[in-house]
Amino acid sequence: MTEVDWSAGAAYIDGEFMPLKDAKLGITEWGYRRSDVTYDVVGVYYGAFFRLDDHINRFRTSMTKLRMNPKESDDEIKSVLAELVRRTGLREAYVAMDCVRSRPPRGVPLHPINGRSYLICHVMPWVWVFTPEQQERGVHAMVASPQRIAPESLDPTIKNFHWGDLTRGNFEAHDEGAETCVLLDRDGNVTEGPGFNVFAVIDGRVITPKHGALQGITRKTVIELCDEFGIRCEVRDISRNEFEAADEIFFSTTAGGIMPVSRLAKRILGNDRPGPISAQLRAAFWEKRKDGWHATPVSYAS
Incomplete structure (x- = not known):
């Protein structure tokens, strides 16, 4: 055989x-x-x-x-x-x-x-949403024009393949020289991006949207890490203006962990590299993963 x-x-x-x-x-x-x-x-x-x-x-x-x-x-x-x-x-x-x-x-x-x-x-x-090189220097993102599908039409806490709005946004980002996008809801608040949750760092506080996004497992992990490090974390609405003026921005997803952003449209965040809180959380995430945090080992024996 x-x-x-x-x-x-x-x-x-x-x-x-x-x-x-x-x-x-x-x-x-x-x-x-x-x-x-x-x-x-x-x-x-x-x-x-x-x-x-x-x-x-x-x-x-x-x-x-x-x-x-x-x-x-x-x-x-x-x-x-x-x-x-x-x-x-x-x-x-x-x-x-x-x-x-x-x-x-x-x-x-x-x-x-x-x-x-x-x-x-x-x-x-293994699949990376963004390459290790992109993560090291920070992802280049933008706020796209398509609105995220309304929660009244599709419950965003159900993981789904309804990506029409996200795909449109990704093409728009490509056309504008960015690598990915973030979508807003009909009230102008930040929701999520194509396959990832979104965080803004404002005055030392880590903030993530309360509505219109998947309740990500890595997002949950970020909240736990913030608590461990004594970083204030808020789950609330984030307006576009607040988001675009944030000190730092980062994303989170299973296929990438914690992924800092260094550019949002034409704005360069910090020194065009990941910010200190984003970098701290990203490093801790992978260090703890390596040490067996929340791990279920695979048995490879036949």
């Missing part, structure tokens, strides 16, 4: 394991055609998951809000993710879990209540 090469990634679809290159989704599935799907992403670094229980809990909450109930329990999902990482042997991995709604079978009304939900997971080599 030919030995399977799992090194490029592994996948699990509705009860079956396979190499990532063999994973397929039917083109009639509503997860694809209607974006009727929720997902979560947990990172593996230094051979361990980071805050795995937090990610599983958020994933389950999202599924429940969307009336999705795959056959796997939370513990079984953890086991699937661990097995995928074990098969790849990756010690630095991007680990995704999706719950997809299928198209209802023929003969029943085309209503989502008749669509079965099932689990899709995959593991691939």
Whole structure:
């Protein structure tokens, strides 16, 4: 028998394991055609998951809000993710879990209540939202013109693939010479960016939006670090004017950790390098990760 090469990634679809290159989704599935799907992403670094229980809990909450109930329990999902990482042997991995709604079978009304939900997971080599080089010198960002989808239309605490507004903003940023964007809500307050939460440092206080954004796991970690270091952290609305005048700005996400910003549109923050609080939090985040903070080690033995 030919030995399977799992090194490029592994996948699990509705009860079956396979190499990532063999994973397929039917083109009639509503997860694809209607974006009727929720997902979560947990990172593996230094051979361990980071805050795995937090990610599983958020994933389950999202599924429940969307009336999705795959056959796997939370513990079984953890086991699937661990097995995928074990098969790849990756010690630095991007680990995704999706719950997809299928198209209802023929003969029943085309209503989502008749669509079965099932689990899709995959593991691939680690992905950086911004390269280490970008993070070292600070990300170049801008406030884009598209408004973030209103919470009344789509609950932002449900991790979702409705990225039309974020994609528009990213193209606008590219056209303006920036690397990414931040979107505002209809009241002119900061929400989030494409795949990351947003923080502003103002007069020594770290501030992150209260409304219109995903309740990120790394965001939660930043709040914990601030408490540990005695840095005042506020969760509240941030107006555009306040944000654009901030002393420091940084982002947070699973696929990157804490990522400082050195430019916002044409404004250069500080000395065109990460600010002191952003740099302190970023360094502490990775040092503590290396020491096993909130870690669930992966067992790589067969």
